[in-house]
Every structure is written in structure tokens, then in C-alpha cells.
Amino acid sequence: MPRSKPAPKKPRYRTGAPHRAFMAIANTWRRFRRWVLRLSALVLVLLLAWVLLYRFVAPPGGLFMWQEYRRLGEISRQWVPLHQIAPIMARSVVAAEDANFCRHWGFDMSAIRQVIEQGAARGASTISQQTVKNVFLWHGRDWTRKALESGITLLVEASWPKARIIEVYLNIAEFDEGVFGVEAAAQHYFGTTAAELSAEQAARLAAILPAPKTRNAANPSEFTRRRAVAIMDGAATIARDGRADCLSG
CATH class of the missing domain: 1.20.5 (Single alpha-helices involved in coiled-coils or other helix-helix interfaces)
Known part of the structure; x- marks a missing residue:
């Protein structure tokens, strides 16, 4: 088988x-x-x-300030605490740049809505956002910087009092080529100190902030003069209606 x-x-x-x-x-x-x-x-x-x-x-400066120092060879800047800056200067800057500064948490939603309705014809950055950009970041319009700016703005608003934000802003803002901070600006344009600024001088300094390299506070154009007059009116208004109450240190 x-x-x-x-x-x-x-x-x-x-x-x-x-x-x-x-x-x-x-x-x-x-x-x-x-x-x-x-x-x-x-x-x-x-x-x-x-x-x-x-x-x-006191922040030693930001990236843009360092870049200007490298480009120019020197810059003018002297830090002064808020109590050594004329109160009208802080009110003028708020009236010019961010009238609701004392009432928002870093972002002015009403201003943002207006920008959207107007087709983004102008910016809506608050003083808090501008401070963050000048101290922690670089200048530019890329989305990476804007995203970082938004996040850091929330941290700053949560951890700094409003008076500190305006103090830092006034000490790091550019007022002319190589001129940073209100003390250097007061000396540069008017031969005085930040503590001795008049209402008109403060308004002129606030008026040149959007374009410090093309506007002159000591020899203002007709536009800058008109803008300064409007800022003086705005500074008086926010002093009366309480929108400047957060500015005292």
C-alpha cells in the first residue's frame, strides 16, 4: 500500500x-x-x-532700537520714570494713539471693527500692542510677529498695570531718527525735559509718533499743527470723562 x-x-x-x-x-x-x-x-x-x-x-531697548544703533552708530535715549514725565504727555499719547487704553484688555475691539468696515484702511494697534512690538519683537507685518504680539500682549496686560505699560511705551517709542523716549525727544525738539513739557509740546510729540522720521515737532507742518490741536482737545476730553484715570503711577 x-x-x-x-x-x-x-x-x-x-x-x-x-x-x-x-x-x-x-x-x-x-x-x-x-x-x-x-x-x-x-x-x-x-x-x-x-x-x-x-x-x-527698565527694558534696555528693543530689536529695532538695536538695529538703529547699528545703522546710525549712536542713538539718543534716557529712561525716566512716569512720575518724572508731565501727566499731559501720557494723556496726549493716549488721546492720539489709543483713546480707550484704560478700558480695554490689550485689544480695542471697536477700533478693529471700524478697520474691518473701512477695508483695513488704517491700523488698529493699541498702545499695549505697540509696546510689546517695540520691547519684545521686531517691526514688520508678517503673521508670525502678529501672532506672537497678540500672545505677549495678553501676558503684559495680565501682569503689568496700565501705568507701567504707558511708562515703558513713552520711554521706548521713536520720536525722530535715532531719538527714542520722551526725555530724549523733549530735549531734542524743545530743549526741555519730559517733566516740563507744555500741553502744546506734548500734543506735538504725540502727533509725530505715527511717522517720526517725516514729521517734526519743533517745526511742524500745517497737518501736524492741526493734528496737535485735535490731540489737545482729546487729552482734555479723556481727562474729564475718566478715560485717563489709569495713567497715574
């Missing part, structure tokens, strides 16, 4: 190798995700520490 042939053996599949490869990829991904989360947390902590430091320490 012929022998029956043995049944063919089933091929053996190495099921363990793909599983080990999958697990290795999954473990690598988990380690990468943990690394990203830890790095993000570290960046956030360092950023928060940076913001909190400048609540108490």
Missing part, C-alpha cells in the same frame, strides 16, 4: 517584526511629543519670566 504524502507545511510568518517596528515608531513619536511639550513649556516659562522682569526693570 503506497505511503500517503505528508501534508505540506504552512509557511511561518514572522508576525513579531512588524509589531516591533510599529512599537518603535510609536515610542519615538511619544518621546518626540514629550520633548515638544517640555520645550514649549520651557519657552512659555522663560517668556513669562521675561515679561515679569520688565514690569520692575
